[in-house]
Amino acid sequence: MKLPFKSLVSILLLLGVVFTGGLVAFYSMTRQRLEAEALLRQMLRAKEVAYLLKPGIVYTGHVAESTAAVVAPVRDSAELERFLQALLSSAPSEAIHGLGVWFEPSAHPGERPALALYAQRVEPGQASVVVTDARESQPGEIREQRWYQQAMEGQGAPVFPEPHHVRDSIYRVHARALREASGTLVGVIAVDIFIPELHGILQQANAPGGEELLYVTTPRGRIFAYPGKVPLLEWARSQGLTVASLGELTLGDALQYEARQMPGPRRTTKVEVGESGWTVHVSSAESSLFSSIRRFRLAILLLGVAVWTVLLAVPFLVHRTLRVRQLSFALEERRRLHGVLERSERRLREVLETSLDAVVAVDCYQRITEWNVQAERLLGWTKEEAVGRPAFEVLLGPELQQLLARWEVVAPRQRSCATVQRRDGELLPVELSTTIVQSGGMLVRYLFLADITERQRSEEERTRLLSQLQQRSAELQATIDNMVDSVVVSDTSGRITFVNKAGRQFFGEVGSAGLQLSNSYLELFGVRLGADRVPRVEEMPLQRALRGNVVVDADLSFPSPERRRTLHLRANAAPIRDEHGRITGAVSVARDVTDMIELDHLKDEFVRVAAHELKTPVAIMKSYAQLALKSEPKPTTYRKMLDAINRGADRIDRIVRELLDVSQLHLGRLELTEEPLDLRELAEETVANMAAQSTQHHLWVKPGEPIIIRGDRTRLRQVLVVLLDNAVRYSPSGGRVEVRLERHAHEVEVGVSDEGIGIPVERQARLFERFYRAHSGTSHDRGGMGVGLYISREIIFHHGGSMRVSSEEGKGSTFCFSVPYAPQREREDLHS
Known part of the structure; x- marks a missing residue:
């Protein structure tokens, strides 16, 4: 159920009013607490300064009390001077500047006190001390001085009188009355305070910029110490006041100075410093003192504005929600379509740039609109130079010029050969295909050009090599067919795939192509291997070569009915391997050695027969020669001839024996x-x-x-x-x-x-x-x-x-x- 728009507005206004009232109440309560907190911090600052000043006042009080106890019974001027020097020398130079003692006339007859000594430091802040007659430095009667009277009236209690002048100098003293042991008042003792120390404390306590001022006044409202001493005195003199020191100005003068010289309202807090009657004043600019309240007020105001902005914006947002949603859906769909289009264009661009073909697009105005990297390499024009130029100026070549002159669509996947001219004038053969597409409301022709220079070279080389191979094959075939030796080739199964003319003449039916040898074939045709032994198929040279062996000079024999004799062949065989070293077949080459073997047998038989035939006459000749040598003595000439015959017979006998041995070895009969x-x-x-x-x-x-x-x-x-x-x-x-x-x-x-x-x-x-x-x-x-x-x-x-x-x-x-x-x-x- 939907809420009516007016009811929604009323509820939001009511919520705004309630929230504003609560926000005002929260601001009022928090402002009071922040203001009290700021004043408390100001009070703590004043108390902090008072706490820093109090030790010096207490110390001067102790000094005055100690001095009063020591000098009250003293009546000798030299001894009193020695006491004052010792007391002042032992006191810190940054706290006490001088000590003075005055005695009443009743203790010493005469118009003026007999003793009135004042001990002071030669230079402020130094330890050396000088003692002088106090009556010479005090104008008029001492008992008429206000500070003296206040000290006597105090009956021994500490007194902090107003600053007073002594020879163009202003003294701020801590005074008290002197009493004898009987309690009789006999004089006054005064401790001069070191003013720079007080000013140093105030300078350290004051913040730079004048946002907060801390100063001290006397019981009668005189300025005792002020952080901006020089500007304050200059302002007072500019107002027509004749003043030489701060002690001549009052608290009113300081407040008037602040009001005129420091813009903005200020808030002042004061704190008493112990029993001295001094007062520490803290004067702060309200802009600085209550800065947290101002920031809080700004935050509350911004919060209220933000809340009312939200409350007033809600109806508008609700009113526009459906419209915004509809627009969002439309925008998202548009973004999706835009992304799809961008991806499609990016893929197309990647395809064009990575294509191995040169791609050129020409619009219906004969202007080049697309030119990929391969087109730059093929035609010599860069993309920046080609895009936008007339196609007739860049795409040169009779086929391209003729193609650009018409706009009919070429059948898909139809490629034709053409010649194009590069920018440098070189003519290149290319493979050309084209198509026309609709793009942006106009027809665009895409041309695809592939450089086929290397392909043509490869085709020419392939044709040349094929022709050469065919010629070599024919030569090899003619050579093999006209070889005296037989050539037999088999596949890996042992089936004969090729037999040359000599092989067919040697083996007849056994050497037919397509035949696979078996043990029965070998027995049937009487094939022998080596020394008249019927072989098994696996012992044949061709089968051994299929197992990877190289066979050299294997002797085969078998009867040949056509020649009516036994043929003897000497065969060699080797495996045929492919480029990976795998055996794909075997080849065997056999030579007819029948005549050579028969001749060898005839030679051996001749040697054997000749040796046997020579053996008998050689033995007879050797026997007669030896018998003739052993008979009656012969002349020397005959003996030499018989010795020569005997040696010749021995040599012939040795030759005959060697020939017989050779014959027996060859026949295996040794x-x-x-x-x-x-x-x-x-x-x-x-x-x-x-x-x-x-x-x-x-x-x-x-x-x-x-x-x-x-x-x-x-x-x-x-x-x-x-x-x-x-x-x-x-x-x-x-x-x-x-x-x-x-x-x-x-x-x-x-x-x-x-x-x-x-x-x-x-x-x-x-x-x-x-x-x-x-x-x-x-x-x-x-x-x-x-x-x-x-x-x-x-x-x-x-x-x-x-x-x-x-x-x-x-x-x-x-x-x-x-x-x-x-x-x-x-x-x-x-x-x-």
Whole structure:
């Protein structure tokens, strides 16, 4: 239920009246308390000053009382002078200026007192004291002075008379009557107060600025001390008053001075200072004294105005609430739409600025309205230079000029190639697309330009490389198809994906593309691997390559019905890897070595047959030569001829035996007769026989313990003879040949070292090949068939050992072979 507007106004006015009445009552009550508090603070200030002045008055009273007790019985002038000097010297210089003593004539006959001394400081505030005759400094009769009469009337009580003049000086004294022990009044004693000390107390108590004044008056209303002494005296003289000191001015004069010289009303509070009759006055400006009341009144007034403003504004606010709410909703919706628009424009701006294409907007007046960063880089015009210019001046190029001349909308996502001209005149190929949108009540064309220079270059390069690749592929295909060797490629599953022409001729159906080899295929086609062994599929070179192995010189053989012979192939295989090193297939290259192997067999058979055929006639020739040498003596000429025939027969016999050994090794028919033997003894025996035949060289065996091995004595002697014969043959006359035997953990190593011509490094790798001669064709060629080292290595290999060589050209060579020890039992039996 809604409250009527008039009722609402009446209720608010009533609340305002009630609140105003309460606010006035609260102000009145609080004002009284604040005013009383301010007057109390003023009273406390006056009492504070009175409290500061009281100790000095009390002290002078004590001094006067003490002086009266001491000097009352004194009648001697010198003694009285000494007492006064002592008393004044001991008193503080900042409190007491002088001491005076006067005696009544009744105590000393004569018209004037016999004793009247006055002790004072030589300089104010100093300790040095001088005593003078008080009658010389007092004008007229002392008993007629008002202060003297007041002291006598006081009957010994303290008296603070009004300030009086003595020789242009004003004295403020604390006086009292002197009594003898009998109580008879005999004189008066006076203590002069040090006025600067009183003024100092007032100066410290007064606040700067004159907002608050503290001063002291005498019992008769005379000014005793005033903080602004000089301004007050100047004002009094300007009023026509003849005054020399503050003591001549009254309290009325001070109040009149304050009223005229200090603006604004003032409030004065006074406090009596003990029994002295002095009064401390505190005069404060009401503006300063009651400043808290003024601030409180202003706060109450502002509060009332604020409350009435609120009460009067409520009806207007209520009346406008619905309208304001409606406007707020409209404004919020407008802000939301404005924010959406700003975000949309910001996103559009970000898209335009971060776009990889150059974006240009042209309005219906052919003026450029948008130009992004890519447009600056592509066309060479900055945004500030391009925006606002005619599009025909900036967008140069036949396609762009033709496009700007018409306004039909290009199909969406349709891009075309064009040529644009940069600001510096360079022509660039671009990819162009355009669209027309409605913006701000007009049509705007957006052009999107993408630099395709690099793309064209890439396309040209790609076309060139593709052509080159196709040419290379054709060349490679032609090369592979015309290779004598077969080329077979398989995928990771082992399925054959490519076979060249030679492969198809070699393998026939087995080498067809798309075929996957199996054990049954290998058995069916009689494939053999190595020495007539039927292989399994995983042992084939191509399958081994798929597992990551590189296969070199694997021998394959299989019958070929077309050629009516057994084909022998020597295959190499390797895995095919991608850029990440993963195996994606394998390739195998095989060469037909059938003719070479058959020729090798024929050669070996020829060597074997020739050796056997030569063996018998050589033996007959050697036997007849030896028999002829042993028969009756022959002439020297015949004997030399028979010796030559015998040596030739020996050499032919050695060659025949070597050829037979080579043949047996190649056919795998070398037989060994193994037995336990002392290798050191065999080496010493062989060296001794060689030394007897070659007296021009020094052959020796490094001594040591016996070394028992298991081997063929004849074949091991044959190895030692070959190594010693080579050492002697390629060493200079008088050279040294050393044989050493070194023990190792499981074998013994025999080394034959010479000081001969050495072997070039590049020829050492082939030393153990059949029929290879390292010095063939050089000045160091000593003849021979080049099979000695080959046979020696094979003999050591059949003994379970190995052979190696180390040589340096011009410094000699060392040939070493190692063989295992004989079993422990055989070694013990041989030693026993």
